[in-house]
Amino acid sequence: MEDTRRGTVTSLASLFPVEEAQKAANRVQGAMAEKRAELDHLLGFVADNNNLINLVHKLPEELSHEIMVPFGKAAFFPGRLIHTNEFLVLLGEGYYAERTSKQTAEILRRRGKALDSQVDSLEAMIKDLQAEANFFGQTIAEAAEGLVEIREDYIEEDTHGEESKSGPLKQHTSDLEKTEANNEEYTRMVARLDELEKEEELAAESGNDNEIYEQTTEDVGDISYQRHIDSEPHNSEDFHKSVSPVDQSNNKSIATESAEKHHNPDIADQLNFASLDLQSNVGEGKNAAAKKVKFVDHTGKPLIHHEEKTVKATTASKSEVQHQPSQPSFDSHKVCLPFIYIARIHIH
Amino acid sequence: MSSLTSAVRDLQRDLENKTNDLSKLQKDIAKNHQVRKKYTVQLGENELVLKELDLLNEDANVYKLIGPVLVKQDLAEANSNVRKRIEYISAELKRLDATVQDLEEKQNSKKDAILKLQQRIQSIQTTKGKA
Numbered sequence: 001m002e003d004t005r006r007g008t009v010t011s012l013a014s015l016f017p018v019e020e021a022q023k024a025a026n027r028v029q030g031a032m033a034e035k036r037a038e039l040d041h042l043l044g045f046v047a048d049n050n051n052l053i054n055l056v057h058k059l060p061e062e063l064s065h066e067i068m069v070p071f072g073k074a075a076f077f078p079g080r081l082i083h084t085n086e087f088l089v090l091l092g093e094g095y096y097a098e099r100t101s102k103q104t105a106e107i108l109r110r111r112g113k114a115l116d117s118q119v120d121s122l123e124a125m126i127k128d129l130q131a132e133a134n135f136f137g138q139t140i141a142e143a144a145e146g147l148v149e150i151r152e153d154y155i156e157e158d159t160h161g162e163e164s165k166s167g168p169l170k171q172h173t174s175d176l177e178k179t180e181a182n183n184e185e186y187t188r189m190v191a192r193l194d195e196l197e198k199e200e201e202l203a204a205e206s207g208n209d210n211e212i213y214e215q216t217t218e219d220v221g222d223i224s225y226q227r228h229i230d231s232e233p234h235n236s237e238d239f240h241k242s243v244s245p246v247d248q249s250n251n252k253s254i255a256t257e258s259a260e261k262h263h264n265p266d267i268a269d270q271l272n273f274a275s276l277d278l279q280s281n282v283g284e285g286k287n288a289a290a291k292k293v294k295f296v297d298h299t300g301k302p303l304i305h306h307e308e309k310t311v312k313a314t315t316a317s318k319s320e321v322q323h324q325p326s327q328p329s330f331d332s333h334k335v336c337l338p339f340i341y342i343a344r345i346h347i348h
Numbered sequence: 349m350s351s352l353t354s355a356v357r358d359l360q361r362d363l364e365n366k367t368n369d370l371s372k373l374q375k376d377i378a379k380n381h382q383v384r385k386k387y388t389v390q391l392g393e394n395e396l397v398l399k400e401l402d403l404l405n406e407d408a409n410v411y412k413l414i415g416p417v418l419v420k421q422d423l424a425e426a427n428s429n430v431r432k433r434i435e436y437i438s439a440e441l442k443r444l445d446a447t448v449q450d451l452e453e454k455q456n457s458k459k460d461a462i463l464k465l466q467q468r469i470q471s472i473q474t475t476k477g478k479a
Contacts, residue, residue, distance in 0.1 A: 088411065088418075092397040093390075093433070095426060096418060098409040107400060114396070 007152035018143050025136035032129045039122045042115060049112045053105050060085045060101045352476050359469045366462045373455045380448045384441065391437045398430050 059065070065081040087104040088096045099107065401423065404410070410426045411418045421429075 091400045092393040093430070094413040095397050095401070095421075095430070096411040096413065097400065097404055098411070110400075111396075 007150060009148055009150050018140060021136055021140045021143065025133060025140065028129055028133045028136060032126060032133065035122055035126045035129065039119065039126065042119050042122065046112065046115050046119065049108055049115065053108045053112075056087065056101050056104050056108065352472060356469060356472055356476070359465055359472070363462060363465045363469065366458055366465065370455060370458045370462065373451055373458060377448060377451045377455065380444055380451065384444050384448070387437050387441050387444070391434065391441065394430055394434045394437065398427070398434065401427050401430060 059081070062084060063082075064084065067079055067081050068076040069079040071077050085100050087099050087101060089099050089104050089107055091097055091107075401410070404423060406423060408423065410421045410423050412421045412426065413419075
């Protein structure tokens with residue numbers, strides 16, 4: 001199964017070289033520091049403005065104020081501040097207007113509002129930069145860890161869960177003819193699936209299954225085949241293949257094989273609301289392999305974690321979900337089948 | 349062989365000239381950006397002033413600071429002056445925009461020419477090396 005797979009394994013470190021990511025992160029930090037300095041500057045203005053408004057309020061309280069008037073660079077003399085209600089307000093560009101204290105306060109308040117809007121926009125920019133910095137930090141950590149991005153072509157396969165066709169999702173019956181190449185594996189899988197089906201029916205709704213689910217790697221698709229995985233590692237690949245339940249006739253021909261898929265609807269249904277995976281038409285006991293399409297892009301990582309959590313929470317509801325006909329989900333998801341999907345797997 | 353070396357030298361001189369031109373262009377573009385920033389700030393300030401002037405009563409006194417002198421001005425006059433200034437600044441900004449576009453295009457074409465020159469030099473050098 002794996003040899004027929006056409007895929008590329010790219011280490012994240014090659015996609016995002018650590019040094020470059022580091023440089024980018026530093027750049028973002030620099031930009032953020034700049035913006036923060038500007039923000040402090042603006043906040044200083046806001047404080048000054050408020051102080052001025054208070055002063056302008058206070059001055060008209062007296063007819064005249066006794067003050068020390070600055071005289072030159074280093075001298076003062078006692079004097080009086082008169083005309084305490086008349087202010088010459090700088091409007092900008094060298095224009096002054098004579099106003100009373102109330103009117104001056106109005107002008108100052110309007111200026112304060114403009115400053116506040118500037119502060120808000122700066123803060124929004126800082127937030128964006130912060131998000132960017134976080135992303136870079138994450139990528140650096142991932143690349144350092146040795147995370148690998150596995151990209152495989154999506155090949156649609158009706159009769160076999162293992163094969164997948166590259167290119168857009170094609171729904172036609174010619175897939176049946178591909179069975180010749182995969183008969184051996186197919187029969188093996190069928191037999192195994194029969195076994196597991198019986199096992200599963202015995203185990204039914206138990207933490208047994210859930211343990212298996214929780215033991216899975218990040219790729220949720222591996223879950224239902226966990227038992228497989230232990231003994232037949234290659235099966236883990238199956239989950240990376242998505243096959244749309246194209247023809248019911250085709251599906252019927254591989255009825256037994258899909259028996260094991262009971263696990264899938266559970267997870268799939270849990271994942272449905274994440275609207276990221278394509279659930280094969282398992283409820284009807286059809287379809288070759290688990291069809292999990294995880295559409296992972298930038299949000300992949302958080303998404304995967306999200307899915308893990310949902311899987312862990314599936315305990316009680318799993319059994320109920322188990323034999324639900326997933327026909328409706330199948331129909332709705334038919335539309336969102338992507339060409340390719342990306343799964344991230346830790347390689348230790 | 350000697351013709352090749354002289355050809356290479358010519359090309360390299362050409363390359364130097366082009367790079368100088370490119371750096372000059374880049375400096376021009378940077379200056380343009382600075383001037384544009386200044387004008388944008390002034391435009392914003394003038395618009396604020398206009399807003400405040402509109403809020404004034406007819407009888408309010410407006411003064412203009414000309415050097416060390418505060419000169420009393422007529423409200424209508426001040427209004428029209430500020431408006432004219434705003435128009436002037438916008439026109440300047442548009443002109444600068446056009447210039448900067450022009451400069452950027454020239455810069456791009458210079459970059460292409462430089463690249464081509466570099467490629468030619470490289471190819472000549474490789475043939476020289478082989479020969």
